[in-house]
Every structure is written in structure tokens, then in C-alpha cells.
Amino acid sequence: MLAVEPGLTSARPGQTPAGDKDHFGHPFEGRLTERDIRLPKPTRDSEPEWPGAPLSGPSRQVVEPVDETFTGHLGLGRRPHQAA
Template sequence: MAAECELLRERPRQTLIGDKNYFGRGFERELSEHGVQLLRPARKGERERPVAALLKPLRQVIESINETFKGQLDLERHRGRAPGSVIARVMQRILALAAAIWHNDATGQTVLRSVIAYDH
């Protein structure tokens, strides 16, 4: 939490969504002390958490977006060597996908999250 103190100060009452491996009383207490709410699925042996019904569909959306990034945008083969070039190449592809989604929506396409028509 110390590494992100400025972020927490500038944007109070944040919600962190994590998988079931983000756990521990001390960890959750520290988050709470900083005004961060943790949403995660229950671990084996824990009682069901209040947000369980929201997390499953959200996870499906995240997995779908990740698959789009890896499949259509070739994010696993970015060819960047330094952190700055990796970030630039990944951001270019995300911007291209966002532009394609906007264009597909604006032109009434049935599939919004696809860049196949622009792949040439």
C-alpha cells in the first residue's frame, strides 16, 4: 500500500477486484484502513462473500477481453524489448481496438469487438 499512497490519496474509496488468492485478514485489514474495498470470490472453506453473484459474469467479460487482446491484437507477440516500448505497442493495439469498437458501433455493425475487417 505504501507504493500507491498518492493514488489512494487522490482517489479515495476505491474498489479492488481480485481473484481468490488475494486474501488474508492482515491484507484485507490494511486495505480497509486505506479505504479500499476488496471484491473477490470466496476461497475453499470460506463462507460465500456478498459479491459472488457479480463476480462470475464480470470474470467472463474480463476473460473475453483478454482473449480478444491475445487473439486479435497479438499482445503476446508485441516484440518490445524495453518496458517503454512494450507499453507503447500494447497501448497502440488497445487504442486500435477501441477505435474499431467505436467505428463498428457508429456504423451499425453486428459485431462490435472485432478488428478482422481492418486487418490488411
Template sequence: MIADKHYCGREFEHTLSDAGVVLLRQARKGEAPRPGARLFKPLRQTIELINQTFKGQLDLERHGGRTPAGDIVRVLQRILALTAAIWHNDKTGQPVKRSLTAYDH
């Protein structure tokens, strides 16, 4: 599991370890370097890019769900729509793969 550096603590890590989960997170100040540290910078950039795509193109901050189940359904619908658009744009040779502009009528 990849987590923020605030997910720490001996008991927390032991619980994850007992469940067979390896925790990857950045080291906190004063901690020894942790495994996987070199992966975090490019991974963080990828995650931020995905979050910006969700917020911008998919308008997830105003999803309109009224219940937790409604929130989940609306978010998943939009992710599925973007995935289908990327697939379609790739198969039809469009220059921009992650754009929904052509379908926004």
C-alpha cells in the first residue's frame, strides 16, 4: 500500500504487516530512508495529474451525488466515460487521447 508520510506508527505498520500488506511511504524527519523512496516523486506527479483530470474534465468536485452510494456511482460513471473516450480516441487515431471535447455537445 502506498500512503502519505502521515500514515505511520509501529502499531499501524504491525497491523498491516500481519495482514501481509507492505506499506510504502516517505520517511518522516529523523527517520531512516524507507524502501521505495525513489518512486515517490514521479508517482506523486502522476497522482496529481490524475486528480487534476478528475477535477477538471470530469467535474468531480460538483458530482451531484446525495448519498455515499450516489457519489460513488457518479464518480465511477465519469471515470468510465473518460476511459471509453481515451480508448475511442486511441483507436480512431485522434491526436489528443484524454480529451472529451469532441463528445461535449
């Protein structure tokens, strides 16, 4: 998405997006860092704590249920043969 729409980040530097817990890893985080985007996440043992770390727990507790709710309402979690 960021490669297709570079204006999403260039027009708004220093963004902190909410992301799915499955988005992680040094290559992924490196691409975000190149665009001055900070991803809130738990700090690894080998990393210094990032400035927003104390806030990542509460925000994830809010974002994940909202995501699950919309996924359910939109039927995105169901397989085609499952009844509503």
C-alpha cells in the first residue's frame, strides 16, 4: 500500500499506525522506518524500549476487538460455504 501511495506517508511524517500482530520482523520494520513510521509493538529483549511502549498494551486491547467486530459484521472471517 505504501509503495503504491507514497503520499500517505510523505504528507504526514511521524505517523504511528495500528497494525495486526502478524506484521513484524526486521525487513518489515525497516521499510516502515525508511518512511518515518513507528509501529507500536512490544519491545524485544535485544531492543531498547521505544518511547510509546507503555501505551501499546492498552491500544491493542482496544483495536483488536474493534477489528474482530468489523471482520464479523462484514463477513470477512467466514468461508463461502458457512452460513451467517
